Amino acid sequence: MIRLNDRLAAVFSVIDPTDQVMDVGCDHAFLAIALKEKYKDMNVVASDNKEGPLKHAKENIKKNHLEGKIELRFGNGIQVLDEKTDTVVISGMGGLNMIGIFKYEEAKRKQIRKIVLSPNSDVESVRREFMKMGYQIYREKLVRDGKFIYPVIDFRKGRVHYGKKDLLLGPVLRKEKSPLFLEWNQKEIDRISQLIKVLPKGFWQKRIRLRRNLKIHKTVLKTL
Numbered sequence: 001m002i003r004l005n006d007r008l009a010a011v012f013s014v015i016d017p018t019d020q021v022m023d024v025g026c027d028h029a030f031l032a033i034a035l036k037e038k039y040k041d042m043n044v045v046a047s048d049n050k051e052g053p054l055k056h057a058k059e060n061i062k063k064n065h066l067e068g069k070i071e072l073r074f075g076n077g078i079q080v081l082d083e084k085t086d087t088v089v090i091s092g093m094g095g096l097n098m099i100g101i102f103k104y105e106e107a108k109r110k111q112i113r114k115i116v117l118s119p120n121s122d123v124e125s126v127r128r129e130f131m132k133m134g135y136q137i138y139r140e141k142l143v144r145d146g147k148f149i150y151p152v153i154d155f156r157k158g159r160v161h162y163g164k165k166d167l168l169l170g171p172v173l174r175k176e177k178s179p180l181f182l183e184w185n186q187k188e189i190d191r192i193s194q195l196i197k198v199l200p201k202g203f204w205q206k207r208i209r210l211r212r213n214l215k216i217h218k219t220v221l222k223t224l
């Protein structure tokens, strides 16, 4: 069995045996390989928009004796979705890139029941924009990768309205209040406090936004 790092292992853990998966931005294809090893009947597609990573993916698939069992696709985001796929996974990209991949592909989105995202940045925007596209958060976890803590969000089709607190903290995470969530929340308090101190005078709108976020992060401490 291929060994996944903690982040990809967390992504892997929210994939169900009946999901038909496309891993967008597969790079090395480790996730696709692990999925196909465990779920023999799963339709697994791995895609990337660059030749180098796809070549790498092809070599790894061969090394793991899965040639012909994982389909490789070259192309941008979900533009190269195949008809069988109902679950899209994207890990290790910026959140704004993830939003862009889905936002303008309304027709392709229709067949997608489940989206698993592990963004590197802009997590609040990811929660907001996928909510607007008609997805709700079914589960969410945090995972430590080196000195960073990343979310893994399992979105499912469904209309919902999240307020500011849910969008900033995560509706599931803020209820569960795991030790890793509390650690991430404290890091955010420290990071935002520092940012407010060094922000040039003219940036008053940003300062207001940061203060508002800081206040929300501090409410978590009050409800422990």
Ligand SMILES: C[S@@+](CC[C@H](N)C(=O)[O-])C[C@H]1O[C@@H](n2cnc3c(N)ncnc32)[C@H](O)[C@@H]1O
Binding pocket: 008, 024, 025, 026, 027, 028, 047, 048, 049, 050, 053, 075, 076, 077, 090, 091, 092, 093, 097, 101
């Ligand atoms: C940092 S790697 C992440 C690899 C893997 N998903 C992981 O989590 O370990 C990001 C990959 O996404 C690919 N990528 C970036 N934007 C993309 C897009 N719009 N469509 C498809 N692939 C994309 C890059 O070429 C790169 O291979």
